[in-house]
Amino acid sequence: xxxxxxxxxxxxxxxxxxxxxxxxxxxxxxxxxxxxxxxxxxxxxxxxxxxxxxxxxxxxxxxxxxxxxxxxxxxxxxxxxxxxxxxxxxxxxxxxxxxxxxxxxxxxxxxxxxxxxxxxxxxxxxxxxxxxxxxxxxxxxxxxxxxxxxxxxxxxxxxxxxxxxxxxxxxxxxxxxxxxxxxxxxxxxxxxxxxxxxxxxxxxxxxxxxxxxxxxxxxxxxxxxxxxxxxxxxxxxxxxxxxxxxxxxxxxxxxxxxxx
Numbered sequence: 001x002x003x004x005x006x007x008x009x010x011x012x013x014x015x016x017x018x019x020x021x022x023x024x025x026x027x028x029x030x031x032x033x034x035x036x037x038x039x040x041x042x043x044x045x046x047x048x049x050x051x052x053x054x055x056x057x058x059x060x061x062x063x064x065x066x067x068x069x070x071x072x073x074x075x076x077x078x079x080x081x082x083x084x085x086x087x088x089x090x091x092x093x094x095x096x097x098x099x100x101x102x103x104x105x106x107x108x109x110x111x112x113x114x115x116x117x118x119x120x121x122x123x124x125x126x127x128x129x130x131x132x133x134x135x136x137x138x139x140x141x142x143x144x145x146x147x148x149x150x151x152x153x154x155x156x157x158x159x160x161x162x163x164x165x166x167x168x169x170x171x172x173x174x175x176x177x178x179x180x181x182x183x184x185x186x187x188x189x190x191x192x193x194x195x196x197x198x199x200x201x202x203x204x205x206x207x208x209x210x211x212x213x214x215x216x217x218x219x220x221x222x223x224x225x226x227x228x229x230x231x232x233x234x235x236x237x238x239x240x241x242x243x244x245x246x247x248x249x250x251x252x253x254x255x256x257x258x259x260x
Contacts, residue, residue: 023139025139025141025145026139026140026141028105028106028108028110028141028145029105029106030105030106030141030144030145030147030148031144031148032105032106032107032148033105034103034104034105034148034151034152034155035103035104035105035152035155036101036103036152036153036155036156037102037103037104037109038101038102039099039100039101039102039156040099040100040102041098041099042095042097042098042099042100047097048097048098048099048100048113049097049113076132076165077130077131077132077165077168078115078116078130080165080168080169080174081116081128081130081163081165081168082094082116083174083177083178083181084168084173084174084177085118086177086181086227087176087177087180087181087227087235088173088176088177088235089118089120090121090226090227090229090249091118091119091120091121092119092120092121093118093119094116094117094118094119095116095117095119096115096116097113097114097115097116098114098116098117098127099113099114099117099127100112100113101113101114101127101149101152101153103148103149103152105148105152112149114127114128114129114160115128115129115130116128116130118161121229121249122249124159125158125159126158126159126160126161127153127158127159127160127161128160128161128162128163129146129149129160129161129162129163130163130165131146131162131163131164131165132165132166133164133165133166146162150162171238172235172237172238172239173235175238176235176238176239179223179239180223180226180227180233180239183219183220183223183224184220184223184224184227185220185221185223185224187224188221188224188225188228189216189221192214192216192217192221193225193230195214195215195217196210196214196217196221196222196225196230196231197230197231197247199213199214200231200245200246200247201247204244204245204246204247205244205245206241206242206243206244206245207219207222207233207239207240207241207242207243207245208241208242210222210245211241222245229248229249230247230248231245231246231247231248232245232246232247232248232249233245234246
């Protein structure tokens with residue numbers, strides 16, 4: 001075997017590993033008393049988060065849906081949330097990154113930007129944060145932090161919702177949202193809209209019953225009427241001809257909060 005001379009100078013000396021820096025949020029007692037300070041709305045001139053795509057509040061039109069969908073289509077959590085929220089809650093407007101909240105907790109001034117401002121047809125509005133499982137695994141203080149933010153909003157009577165991404169993937173939420181989106185058509189003839197409304201004014205019907213009783217009515221027409229809030233298809237189970245259909249739009253807790 002050939003002898004090789006070891007040259008220690010060719011190798012840099014080993015340095016001790018630096019301790020990992022703790023996240024600043026991990027040093028805060030999030031269970032301490034919270035004080036609301038102010039809300040600064042986001043504007044095109046001064047967005048809450050510079051560099052992020054901004055959309056102005058708008059009616060939930062087809063153009064707006066395409067715009068907001070293109071912005072968040074690649075987001076693994078926000079994209080499915082918007083898709084399902086449109087099918088289930090049918091809000092009138094969605095504003096991404098709408099504002100900056102300033103609040104105080106444990107003697108420290110903090111700021112926070114929600115993912116969305118959701119405006120419902122009944123006048124309710126909620127600030128929404130969508131979080132995946134990984135965020136909670138790597139930040140053990142996160143549940144307490146989000147609870148503190150919720151307490152700050154509640155001090156001025158504002159609703160704050162934290163959406164777990166795992167709930168968005170429970171069957172059949174995404175499946176129903178896909179069915180409704182695939183069946184969305186541009187408009188429903190007035191005669192069909194009127195006949196369906198008259199039929200449902202007597203009592204709730206199944207989707208199959210409506211198709212049998214209303215001439216020229218298709219599933220796509222009923223899906224469109226659901227998205228327009230003229231009627232409500234029961235979405236607790238996968239949409240079939242046996243799905244219950246009622247007149248008007250539903251209200252109350254969002255489905256992922258009411259099913260916890």
